[in-house]
Amino acid sequence: MKVNRRDFLTFAGFTAAGVTLGRLGRDRILARETFKGSSGDGPGVEQWTRSVCGQCPAGCGVQVRLVDGRPVKIEGNALCPVSRGRLCPKGAAGLQALYDPDRLVGPVRRVGPRGSGRWERIDWGEAVRAVATRLSALRQQGRPQGLVYLTGRQPGMMGQALRRFCEAYGSPNLLEAPDLYDEASALVAWVTQGVAAPFGYDLEQTNYLLSFGSPILEAWRSPVWANRAYGRLRRGRPGRRGRFVQVESRLSPTAAKADEWVPIHPGTEAALALGIAHVLVREGRYDEAFVRDRTFGFDDWTDEAGQRHIGFRTLVLSDYDPEAVSAITGVPGVTILRLAREFSAVRPAVAIGEGGVLSRDAYSQFAVHCLNALVGCLGSPGGVVIQQSPPLQPLPPVERDEGARLGLSRPRIDGADPSLWPVTPASLPALAEAILDGRPYPVEALLLDGSAPLRACPAWGRLEQALGKVPFVVSFSPYLDERGAFADLILPDHTPLEKWQDAVPTPWAGPPAVGVGQPALPPLLDTRHTGEVVAEIARGIGGGVAAAFPYQDYREVILHGLRGLYDAQRGMAYSPPFESAWISQLEHGGWWAPGAGSFEEFWAQVVDRGGWWDPAPTHGSGHLRFETPSGRFEFFSQTLRGALAKRTGGAEAALVGLFEEDRLHARGDRAYLPYYEPVPWVGEERDYPLFLNVFEVPALGGARDSNQPFLLEILGPHLQARWETWAEIHPATAKAQGIAEGDRVWVESPLGRVQARARLYAGAMQNVVSLPLGLGAPGGGRWSRGRGANPARILAASRAPFVGIPTGWTTRVKLERASHA
Structure with missing residues (x-):
């Protein structure tokens, strides 16, 4: 098919680049010709709308330039405390998500074998009925646990709505597979501080940043916030330039921008962290007052039964001499000595051990976080805080019927046990094995929304086999992506610029925030908000599931949640830095200055400015959170010890079996202290060098x-x-x-x-x-x-x-x- 100059320039204007359409009109289910001739014919009226990016889970605020009602440019929202007017390449490319010529124009049903690419267009009524009928039958047969809903990180009202749906239906299987930040950090916060929440890092005020492989300037948390913080750390404070050291097995872009790259043998970061701790302890370079007054398990101790236990000091001095650590890590002993002395001398200093797309084990992060405790940077400016969550009003409790109670009595499909571990993200490999084995029960229906990060799943081939085994798969993605490749039905969501959304940013500097995105334009295609489609499915199932969803649309759900922000009498709508600093000082002194006289006015402000946050300080002695058995930071984790005792019933043989199952060599006290565990490599060195x-x-x-x-x-x-x-x-x-x-x-x-x-x-x-x-x-x-x-x-x-x-x-x-x- 020929493409004339007008067609080409029309699409190029929408994507802000000269990208050709390809074969227009090749497939009726895609949007190939939909955007032709839809721009450039109006009077050129310009307007700006604030929203949320939505290209990734970071939750950065954006503002969208529209001409004659059509978005033509995306910029950062200067009022958003996360982005402050900046934007990463993903955000700038957001128009290509909106005007993607390969978007689905509406719901489709597979008419050939999975993977054949053969689909037919259906209307929304038929699509919703098909899903509701299938799920209703499964529930009536007494197998609601056979439903799995797989999504990405959902900390806001969308997460509440999805949990509500699964609870009312009777499925214990709302599985959130997080992206861009490491769930193991929340586990370490629970093990050491008793708080199951991720860490926030005050990077802008630190003087020394020691990163153990964290992709801080690449794909970690909010890349926009991280790069802004890096700029301030390096050049934003006259006369004060922070030092940045990157420990990593690759000269990554983050390592290239650091002051120093320290190459290390893969998987040995915990050993290096404990070697640095050895020097800090041996040379007395730690914060003695903080360790004495605010920590537990640094020295050897005796429990209530009179049993003696080793402490962190004994562990690192006996097992992690710099020369021994050098042999493990490949980092010279003199470098270990220098890093330890720098880290203790240039305070505030912070150590970060979070991985990128795939986490390291929690013991490694445990070791790294102990460095923060040794230098007393917990809860301090330039240090580590517990990331706060916004006080969104929760949805009302679900009234569980007999079907819901039956399904929720079954274990989670991937083996995670939230009653033992407060941090239980979805394990996609475990899900795949459960589907293939049919244990603890068959998966009979799988719902996949557009944020489910399938492509990064290890042993992808096993997940591919598993998805092919599920009898009924529904995708809510707007695209024919990896989710749709395995689906029987695709019920396409809007793209971010077309819908109401609330976005709790990925953990950042500590203050609570929630972005509120309004549609920049009406939907271009016959798509629907996934939150609203889930509610329609619930009403189609009927009974207690339908009763759980009286909401007319997703905007109503956001309104419900934001009332909690207003009633909390704290924080403010997104605002310029000077105004935020003023409110921060007021709240620090115990005052709150309401910016709105009613909830309706508050809602209008939040929507207009793109979100809400509380700029009150998150550091200082009043913000130290230690909810451990000792009421202190625990080098020796009594929290972990109690959880393992609960899981094994206190039986020593069961505990040993648990450690052997997880291929851990630690026994006794060392299991509750940070330590280096050699990586159980898959593949023999002689065959795979x-x-x-x-x-x-x-x-x-x-x-x-x-x-x-x-x-x-x-x-x-x-x-x-x-x-x-x-x-x-x-x-x-x-x-x-x-x-x-x-x-x-x-x-x-x-x-x-x-x-x-x-x-x-x-x-x-x-x-x-x-x-x-x-x-x-x-x-x-x-x-x-x-x-x-x-x-x-x-x-x-x-x-x-x-x-x-x-x-x-x-x-x-x-x-x-x-x-x-």
Whole structure:
């Protein structure tokens, strides 16, 4: 089909770039011709609307420029405390999500085998009835636990609505698979401080930042906030320049921007952290007053039964001498000594041990967080705080009927037990194995919304098999992506700029916040808000499930939640920094200055400004939260000890069996202290001599849709890599195997192999191969379909101890040259 100049310029204007439409009109279920001729014919009336980005879970505020009612540009919202007028590449590319020519125009039903790509258009009434009928039958047959709803991180009102649906229906299986931040940090906060909430970091005021592999300037939490904080740390305080040290097994963009990169053997970060602690303790460089008055388990202690226990001091002095740690980590002993002395001398200092897309085990983060306690930076300016949640008003309790009580009495499908562990994110590998085994019960229906991060699941092939086994799969994604590839029905959601949304930002500097996004324009296609579709399905099921959803639309749900903010008599609508600082000082003194005389006025302000936050200080002695048995920070975790005793019934044999199941070597007191556990590598060294490192790139980290050419063009700016998967290989390693720059190579693990473009990189360690995540998933639009490889296919599905959080450093690989192409 010919594309004339007018057609081309129309679409280019919508996407803010000259990207051709391809074969217009090829498929009636996609939006290929929908946007033709819809711009450029009006008088050019301009307006701006504030909203929430929605390209990833970070929750950054944006403002949208509209001309004649159509968005033509996205900028950061200067009033939003997270973004402060800045935007990352994903946010700037948001128009390509809105005007994606491969969006679904409305609901569709599969008419061929899964994966065949054969669909037919249906109307919304038929689509909702199909889902409600299927779920109603499952419930009437006494098997509501067979429903699984898989989503991403949902801390706001959408999460409440989804939990309400699953509870009323009787499914214990609302599974949230978080992106962009590490759930293990919340587990460590619970183990050490008794608070099951993630850490917030006051990076703007710290003087020394010691990062153990955290992709702070790439795809970690809110990239916009992190980069703003980095800029202030380095150059935003006249006469005071913070130092940034990155410990990592790859010269990542974060490491390249740090003052110092410390290469380390993969998976040995805990040993280095404890080696640094050894120096701090041995040389008396820790905060003695804080350790004495606010911590437990630093010294050896005796319990109520008279039994003697070792403390943190004994552990690190006996087991983690710098020379021994150097042999484990590859970091020279003199470097360990220097890092410890710098960390203690340049305060406030903060250590961060959170991983990227895949967490390290909690013991490693436990070790890193103990450094923060040693230098007394907990709850202090420039240190670590507990991230606060906004006081949203909860939805009313669900009145459970007999069907709901029956289903909720069954265990969660992935084996997580919220009664034992307060931090229980979804484990996709565990879900896959449960589906394939049919235990503890069959999964008979699976609902996938557009934020479910499937493509990063380790052992992807097992998840692929599992999804193919589920009898009934529904996707709510607006795209024919990896979720739709396995679906029987797709009920497409709006894109972020077309809908009401509330977004609690990913954990950042500590203050509570919630973004409120209003539609910048009416829906361009026949799509519906997933929250409203779920409510329609509930009403179609009837009975107690229907009674749980009296809300007319999702805006009403947001209104309900925001009343809690108003009634809390704290905080304010998003505002400029000076106004926020003034309110912060008032609240610090015990005052609150209401900015609205009624809830209706408050709602109007929040919508107009893009959200609410409480700028009151989150640090200081009054903000230290220790809800542990001792009422202190615990180097020796009595919280962990109690949880394991509860799980095993206090039986020593059961406890040993639990440790053996999780392949842990620690026994006795060392199990409740931070320690270094050698990685149980998958693959023998003789067969697989290299370590596999997977990482998220800034352009696609947490992205809901990869079919955006702007983002594919900037995948690896440090290597000018774009549009394909690449393997970062050290030149010496490549030379030994006859691999040249640009060769196609096979990267193979015991699970299989993927092909990538060899990029020789001096910033790679000689025993490590690094591959980016984000490409290679099934499905996709014209720009992402069939492009690149997914390294999650060859990544072992190892898990952290006790709670099953997937871990990253566990897989060995080998390289094989494929061709010169």
